[in-house]
Amino acid sequence: MKMNICIAGLGNVGSHLVNSIKKNNEFFKNKTSISFNITGVSAKDFKKKRIFDISEYQWFDNPLDLINENRCNVLIELIGNEKGISFELVKKSLEKKIHVITANKALLAKHGFELFEIAEKNNVLLLFEAAVAGGIPIIKTLKNNIFLDNIKKISGILNGTTNYILSTMQQENMDFEQVLNIAIDKGYTSASEAELDIGGFDSAHKLTLLASLAFGSNIDFENNYITGISNISILDIMNSDKLGYKIKLISEAYLSNKKIYCVTEPKLVKKDKPLANVDGVLNAVDIESDHLKSLFLEGEGAGGRATASSIISDLYEISSNSNIKSLGYRIKNLKNYNKFNIDDIESSYYLRFITKDVTGVLSKITSSFKDSFISVEKILQIPDNNNKKNVIPIIITTHKIKKTKLLQAIKQIEDQEFILEKISIIPIHNN
Amino acid sequence: MKMNICIAGLGNVGSHLVNSIKKNNEFFKNKTSISFNITGVSAKDFKKKRIFDISEYQWFDNPLDLINENRCNVLIELIGNEKGISFELVKKSLEKKIHVITANKALLAKHGFELFEIAEKNNVLLLFEAAVAGGIPIIKTLKNNIFLDNIKKISGILNGTTNYILSTMQQENMDFEQVLNIAIDKGYTSASEAELDIGGFDSAHKLTLLASLAFGSNIDFENNYITGISNISILDIMNSDKLGYKIKLISEAYLSNKKIYCVTEPKLVKKDKPLANVDGVLNAVDIESDHLKSLFLEGEGAGGRATASSIISDLYEISSNSNIKSLGYRIKNLKNYNKFNIDDIESSYYLRFITKDVTGVLSKITSSFKDSFISVEKILQIPDNNNKKNVIPIIITTHKIKKTKLLQAIKQIEDQEFILEKISIIPIHNN
Numbered sequence: 092m093k094m095n096i097c098i099a100g101l102g103n104v105g106s107h108l109v110n111s112i113k114k115n116n117e118f119f120k121n122k123t124s125i126s127f128n129i130t131g132v133s134a135k136d137f138k139k140k141r142i143f144d145i146s147e148y149q150w151f152d153n154p155l156d157l158i159n160e161n162r163c164n165v166l167i168e169l170i171g172n173e174k175g176i177s178f179e180l181v182k183k184s185l186e187k188k189i190h191v192i193t194a195n196k197a198l199l200a201k202h203g204f205e206l207f208e209i210a211e212k213n214n215v216l217l218l219f220e221a222a223v224a225g226g227i228p229i230i231k232t233l234k235n236n237i238f239l240d241n242i243k244k245i246s247g248i249l250n251g252t253t254n255y256i257l258s259t260m261q262q263e264n265m266d267f268e269q270v271l272n273i274a275i276d277k278g279y280t281s282a283s284e285a286e287l288d289i290g291g292f293d294s295a296h297k298l299t300l301l302a303s304l305a306f307g308s309n310i311d312f313e314n315n316y317i318t319g320i321s322n323i324s325i326l327d328i329m330n331s332d333k334l335g336y337k338i339k340l341i342s343e344a345y346l347s348n349k350k351i352y353c354v355t356e357p358k359l360v361k362k363d364k365p366l367a368n369v370d371g372v373l374n375a376v377d378i379e380s381d382h383l384k385s386l387f388l389e390g391e392g393a394g395g396r397a398t399a400s401s402i403i404s405d406l407y408e409i410s411s412n413s414n415i416k417s418l419g420y421r422i423k424n425l426k427n428y429n430k431f432n433i434d435d436i437e438s439s440y441y442l443r444f445i446t447k448d449v450t451g452v453l454s455k456i457t458s459s460f461k462d463s464f465i466s467v468e469k470i471l472q473i474p475d476n477n478n479k480k481n482v483i484p485i486i487i488t489t490h491k492i493k494k495t496k497l498l499q500a501i502k503q504i505e506d507q508e509f510i511l512e513k514i515s516i517i518p519i520h521n522n
Numbered sequence: 523m524k525m526n527i528c529i530a531g532l533g534n535v536g537s538h539l540v541n542s543i544k545k546n547n548e549f550f551k552n553k554t555s556i557s558f559n560i561t562g563v564s565a566k567d568f569k570k571k572r573i574f575d576i577s578e579y580q581w582f583d584n585p586l587d588l589i590n591e592n593r594c595n596v597l598i599e600l601i602g603n604e605k606g607i608s609f610e611l612v613k614k615s616l617e618k619k620i621h622v623i624t625a626n627k628a629l630l631a632k633h634g635f636e637l638f639e640i641a642e643k644n645n646v647l648l649l650f651e652a653a654v655a656g657g658i659p660i661i662k663t664l665k666n667n668i669f670l671d672n673i674k675k676i677s678g679i680l681n682g683t684t685n686y687i688l689s690t691m692q693q694e695n696m697d698f699e700q701v702l703n704i705a706i707d708k709g710y711t712s713a714s715e716a717e718l719d720i721g722g723f724d725s726a727h728k729l730t731l732l733a734s735l736a737f738g739s740n741i742d743f744e745n746n747y748i749t750g751i752s753n754i755s756i757l758d759i760m761n762s763d764k765l766g767y768k769i770k771l772i773s774e775a776y777l778s779n780k781k782i783y784c785v786t787e788p789k790l791v792k793k794d795k796p797l798a799n800v801d802g803v804l805n806a807v808d809i810e811s812d813h814l815k816s817l818f819l820e821g822e823g824a825g826g827r828a829t830a831s832s833i834i835s836d837l838y839e840i841s842s843n844s845n846i847k848s849l850g851y852r853i854k855n856l857k858n859y860n861k862f863n864i865d866d867i868e869s870s871y872y873l874r875f876i877t878k879d880v881t882g883v884l885s886k887i888t889s890s891f892k893d894s895f896i897s898v899e900k901i902l903q904i905p906d907n908n909n910k911k912n913v914i915p916i917i918i919t920t921h922k923i924k925k926t927k928l929l930q931a932i933k934q935i936e937d938q939e940f941i942l943e944k945i946s947i948i949p950i951h952n953n
Contacts, residue, residue, distance in 0.1 A: 111813065119670055122738065122851065226814045228667035235666060235842070236659035239550055239834045307553065365820060368799060382542065382831035383657045387820040389796060400813030403670045411666070413844030420553065 100169030107395030226397030531600030538826030657828030
């Protein structure tokens with residue numbers, strides 16, 4: 092069986108994909124009798140230096156021309172912009188009954204519904220293993236492997252850059268800004284794209300897709316609550332460490348009372364939980380279902396080689412000719428869930444107060460909590476020798492409390508004159 | 523789409539499966555339009571107390587009668603003996619073109635080749651997600667998700683009972699025999715079946731299946747080298763801990779020079795590796811491929827509910843009607859690899875000497891190593907206050923060395939009169 096594929100976008104992922112297919116075509120054929128034939132490539136710059144010889148492939152200046160000849164069975168979209176040419180190319184391919192594989196999470200999170208509908212109508216697949224968690228086959232795990240499990244909750248670390256930043260802050264005792272610059276130097280993100288990563292938006296794009304697969308929810312990026320990591324201070328990381336936690340950017344989704352909860356925010360994670368030990372640029376996903384207390388997958392969340400593996404796995408899925416749809420569900424069976432009001436969520440919290448070193452501060456804080464029926468779990472008053480004199484950091488962890496209630500109490504305390512800085516509030520992960 | 527299934531064996535897994543199907547049938551139907559209909563059940567004892575009402579199902583005293591009526595599309599074999607009735611039932615079902623799902627690793631590891639051949643010839647599937655690592659979808663990950671990756675190595679913790687024993691020895695500072703009795707009390711193993719677990723045979727059955735999927739090797743249980751955990755002393759666990767390692771029963775497979783390496787043995791695993799942090803009855807698998815440095819899966823390795831998830835995932839695979847074979851490969855493409863000579867393997871080692879407290883002992887050991895060109899990495903001489911006087915434990919870790927060479931040197935040292943006990947030799951995991 093021969094599959095003609097064309098590739099739009101030849102950056103890191105695209106180049107590794109071309110290389111892998113060239114190198115492994117004999118291996119694929121021996122293993123499965125499938126062979127892949129790259130019938131066309133397109134990218135911004137023909138002359139750019141690449142890890143493969145571009146002259147071996149038919150070049151198209153305009154990616155739309157890739158699908159204008161009839162030989163192409165599968166279009167692989169690796170251009171990566173959120174709308175514009177990526178959208179047009181994917182849409183036109185599907186309409187021409189050409190299968191599409193894409194790594195473009197932003198495109199699918201925001202415009203996926205329309206595209207998946209066109210795919211289903213034209214009886215072709217729109218696959219996206221590479222769009223979520225790089226080389227981890229999390230899409231196929233949810234869609235093909237445990238699809239008949241009743242998923243209760245998904246929690247993941249879905250962005251390698253932010254995980255690298257938080258891990259490195261902790262390991263090297265460095266500030267957020269310092270490590271962000273290192274991450275840019277290392278090419279994990281770029282100055283212009285950093286906000287997508289550190290703002291939590293990239294993670295939320297991916298969570299949108301996972302939630303749809305797990306709960307049959309309509310693809311709706313508006314369902315996400317998102318908090319980035321730029322306010323996480325090295326002080327909070329070090330205090331969390333003393334309390335037995337690491338701070339991670341956790342993306343979590345579950346259903347409750349016919350509402351969907353899709354939240355990406357930095358959280359304290361207990362060190363004995365697998366998610367706490369996901370370091371550097373790795374990604375991981377923890378799934379809880381009616382049958383499984385925990386199914387945990389960890390692997391490379393980015394990188395050309397790992398992501399190429401996911402694209403090749405999608406090629407294999409297309410070749411397997413199963414009756415499983417792109418999203419597992421038929422489009423008409425997807426449900427519109429309302430989103431939670433984040434203020435109604437109960438969680439335990441980590442709080443950091445920076446106060447004047449005067450008597451009675453702690454008692455004022457705790458009595459204010461008592462008045463608001465907030466139950467304190469732990470108090471840590473750490474004399475910080477490096478710090479200015481007359482300044483005391485107080486760390487408090489609470490039992491579960493609604494966020495609205497907590498914020499009311501915090502507002503009252505923040506008005507007091509002994510509070511020197513904005514109070515740091517970070518939820519504690521409870522999985 | 524309606525699928526008629528019959529179930530042979532109603533122990534823990536079978537009972538949870540019946541329960542799950544009954545409870546979730548509406549959920550399945552809404553999600554996929556598949557519905558499952560249990561057309562017959564069979565087990566040893568009709569009257570046994572079960573978590574479901576047996577009278578709701580058609581009972582057969584003889585499991586072979588399950589397939590003697592034409593209504594059954596899928597036979598689920600959960601009887602579990604290695605040959606005998608399980609073999610006969612699976613074989614006859616496949617010959618009657620009935621798909622088979624089994625959790626029986628011993629059956630498949632020893633007689634799988636014949637059965638998979640019959641399945642392929644009759645164009646039906648013989649699926650076994652539940653046979654390896656309980657609720658972790660490792661079979662589908664290898665076979666359906668990353669099948670076109672060129673797998674380099676698989677390392678796993680595949681037996682929950684032994685992992686529970688080793689974890690508990692460490693956490694509670696208890697002897698092997700003590701914890702084994704607790705494991706029997708908790709029902710993780712039974713006195714009569716314990717040898718299958720602690721001898722490493724159950725892990726090796728599972729590794730046989732993983733190796734076949736990963737490397738296209740013929741299913742050949744004889745390819746396994748197996749060492750169990752009954753010689754692991756609490757002293758070795760505590761010493762390893764001081765050196766930064768945990769001791770785990772690791773099952774590992776890879777190809778090299780057209781030979782297959784399938785080894786199950788206790789090993790020291792560095793604490794920062796994911797496999798070291800797999801505690802209790804959990805299972806885990808770490809996969810290395812040409813594309814992926816590490817893909818790590820962790821989850822429940824046993825238990826009725828988790829294992830039922832894997833069986834249901836096999837039902838879903840059957841319903842998906844893909845062209846992927848039971849083992850991924852066509853039977854004729856499976857290769858017969860010769861097995862490694864374990865003595866040729868290079869590994870670093872942990873060694874524990876119990877010696878008389880006389881001068882010159884350490885120098886005699888190290889000079890003996892020097893003569894044999896064995897390079898020492900670390901030496902730890904721990905005065906053990908709880909121990910008898912005049913007895914000194916010496917711990918040495920080596921750099922990589924062939925096992926034959928190491929054993930020659932060890933033999934020489936063991937002949938010396940200052941050595942009081944058999945020298946403990948445990949390889950160090952290098953993944």
